[in-house]
Amino acid sequence: MVIDTEGLTFNFGKQTVVKSLSLKVPEGSIYGFLGPNGAGKTTTIKLLLNLLKTQEGSIRIFDKEIQSNRIEILSQIGSLIEQPAIYLHLTGKENLLNRALLLQIPEKRVDEMLDLVHLTNAAHKKAGQYSLGMKQRLGIALALLSDPKLLILDEPTNGLDPNGIIEVRELLLRLVNHHKKTVFISSHLLAEVERMATHVGIINFGELLFQGSIDELQTLNQPQVQIEAENTVDIANFLKRNNFTVTEVDDHHIYLPFTSKQKMSEINAILNRNGYTIYSINKQQKDLEKLFLAITQNA
């Protein structure tokens, strides 16, 4: 395990922001740390980086206790927390050079990083004049500068346009697949990480509601029967009268939990017999976005 926390708890005053969190992030994974705004994601990340003092529980990174091995651990982590911390009065390149100087990294690496995040052309522009997306990319470049084994990114695609999001995703996939890095990435959008994450942790109100591989998340996902029809409300009421559970109704569709194929044909038959117009009936996986909402709302 690259990150391994045990019963991690953190209070801001009387408010418990993180409740006995046990994160397990395996090596070589892209771990999507998901939760709505204010769920405790940033607090958890600050605990992982030792910016906040652990109050209860333990954090082990690279199998080492963080309090007693702070510098050794931090030297293998690159991080981006909330909005990137950039000196706005310096150019993009100067920001990187400044960090390179602090960490004793050869200057050559600065140009490589600028190239990697496509900022070479804007390298000599003041960072204050950068767009939000450019700042975010500079922040990622800063995080990658020391060639860390573990990347901790807090909502790195915030403020990026779709193109930028795809670029970041491809960059992260490349880092994990070709450079054997581990990426811990937080987000409030499941759709954003589901295409790259190998593992997912879902947090709300400071509690971990789900943790596992993306496949495990899929199996949680119950299939359902989707009926496309004319008078959806009438049909829904009719089905309810006939002891079927209806989970959702909208203007064009009715949804029921899928139990078996036989049941599905039964529904089809009974609706036809009673003269309802059905356009289509099929089995469907709920999309992960809805699953995410369901998980976070049931808590």
Add this chain to the structure above:
Amino acid sequence: MGFWSSVLLPLLLCLLLFVGFLTHSDKLAHSPGMILWLQFAGAILGIMGSLILPMLIVFIAYSVNSIEHKADTWKTLFSLPISKLSVYSAKYLYAFFLVFLCLLLFVLFTLGFGNLLGALKPELKFSEYNVASLLTQVYFKLFLSSLGILSIQFLLSLLFRDFLKPMGIGFVCTITGVILAGNGWKYAYLFPYSHPMLAIKTIEDGMKGNNGDSALPKITVDLFTKEIFVSLVIAVIIFAAGYFIVLKKSVK
């Protein structure tokens, strides 16, 4: 910002004084070289001890820290593989350096402009007396006396994001310090914001004692007076305390 303020302040003040002396050179022509120097340097030193130096320190301490507050880079600095002591002491040393640089420039500019005056207006007998070593000692003493304030202001600026709190506290303390030192309160030497003023006062007192002689008085600077000791002790204690606060403090 802090860097330029500590360069421009001595330059501007000395330049102003230079112009003042140049335009009033006729009135000053009869004074002996030493008195000229004392008037020239003393004009700055008088307010230096009471107001300029403490306020400059307030500003320097603020500017060194505010750059990180503004860019929101504390969290990044403290998540780098660098010990907290290095981050903290590097910041402190830079502020320390700026104060030193500023006072050094005051010495150089005072000497430079004084000699320039002497060259431009030969009737001003600046060349009669060599003030360099005396001036250096006085400013060095001022520097030592200001370290207590520096530590306090540095810590305040580190802890508070905004300008008003460290500035307000610094301002009120400076005024208090001037009043305490000005009234000759017995225990003023225990209050760091009085130290620069006390440092100047002890030198002035030394001069008054000697000035009775018609011959040119000999001025000696007693570097290590008790307020200097207190200033140094406070500087070290607050610096260490600040480090422990940084160590314990959570970064927002």
